[in-house]
Amino acid sequence: MDRRQRKTREAIFNAFTKLLSKKDFNRITVGEIIDGADVGRATFYAHFETKDYLLKEFCEELFCHIFDAENDSGHGHRHIFDCDSSKSVFLHLFQHLKKNDNNILNLLSSPNNELFLGYFGNNLEALVESHLSLFESAKEKELPPGFWKNHIVSTFTETLKWWVRNGMKESAEVITEYFLKVV
C-alpha cells in the first residue's frame, strides 16, 4: 500500500476518532472529517464510498483488536476457565471495553448508532456462538436457539449501554455479575 494512502487513511481515522469523542456519528459531516484530517474532499471519497463505509472499516479495525484478542486469550486459557469459561469471556470483554482504547464507548452510548450496534452485535454473536456452554440452558428452558442467542447478545449490549450511561462506576467484575445474574 502506498505510503500516501496509509497516511491519509490514518489521518482520516484520527480525525474521525477525535470527532466521535465530541459528537454523535450522525452529526459528523464529511466536511468536518476532511478539515480535521486536512485532506481534500475528493481524497476522502477516493478512500471511502460514504461516511457509513468509513464507520464500517473503522469498526472492523476496532473489533479486530477487541474480539480477536478475546478469542485468542479465550483459547489460550480455555483449560483454566473450563468450568465457567463463559464467565471469563464476558469479564474479559467488559474489562477490555473499560479501557476505552478507542471511542467505542462513545459510539455505544450515543443515540442513532444502529450501524455501529449492528457491527458490534455481529461480532458479539459470533463470540457467543463459539461458547456453547450457554446454549445448554436454552434446551432446558425450551426456547428457540435463535431467540436465546439474540437474548444473550442484546442483554450484553444493553448491560454495556446501561453501564456507560451511568458513568461506569461499577467495576468490570460487578457488571459481569449483574450480566450473568439476569442471563
Add this chain to the structure above:
Amino acid sequence: MDRRQRKTREAIFNAFTKLLSKKDFNRITVGEIIDGADVGRATFYAHFETKDYLLKEFCEELFCHIFDAENDSGHGHRHIFDCDSSKSVFLHLFQHLKKNDNNILNLLSSPNNELFLGYFGNNLEALVESHLSLFESAKEKELPPGFWKNHIVSTFTETLKWWVRNGMKESAEVITEYFLKVV
C-alpha cells in the same frame, strides 16, 4: 380546533403512516409527506416544527391507544390476575401489538429508529414501574433497581423486535412465555 387544521393534520398523519409501511423513517422526506398529504410545504411546518416532532406526536397518539388501554384493562382486572398480573399485562401488550393497527411494528423492525424506540421505551418503563411485583426478585438477586428495570424494558423490546424480524409466526401467548422465561 379549526376543521382545516384537523383535516391537514390527519392528512399528514395518513400520508406518514402510508410512507412508514414502505420505508424507514429516516428515508422519508418532508417532500414525500406533503406530496402524499397534498398540502403545502409551509403548511407542514406550521403544524410540525420538524419531521422528528411529527414522529413524536404520531407516537403519542399511537401509545395513547396502546398503553393507556393496557393500563385501564390492567386496573380493571387486577383482582382477577392478582397472582401473576405481570403475565397478563405483557400478554395483553403482545396481543395488542400483533393487531398492528397502525404501523408500530414497521417502526420497530426498521433500523435507525432510535427516536421511536426511545418513546416506546419510556411508555413501557412507566408500565413496568407500575407493576412492582417484578421488582421483588430484584432484591433477591441484589441488583440495582435501575439496572433491573432497564433489563426488563430492553428485553421486552428485543423480544418484540425478534418476533417481528422472524415474521411473527408465534402466537402472543408463546412469545409471552419466552419473554417471561428469560426474564
Add this chain to the structure above:
DNA sequence: TCGTTACCGAACACAGTGTTCAATTACATT
C-alpha cells in the same frame, strides 16, 4: 530517471431542510 498513482482544490449538480410572504380561501361568529 521515469512512469504511475495519489492528492489537491475548486467547482459543480443535486437533494433535502426550514423560512418567508403576499394572495387566497375556509372558517366561526354575530
Add this chain to the structure above:
DNA sequence: AATGTAATTGAACACTGTGTTCGGTAACGA
C-alpha cells in the same frame, strides 16, 4: 349573510450537506 380572523397556498429563497468531476501537481516505487 356579512365580516374579521386564521389556515392554507405556492413559489421563491438561503442554507447545509452529499457525492462527482477534472486538470494540474507532487510524491511514490521500481
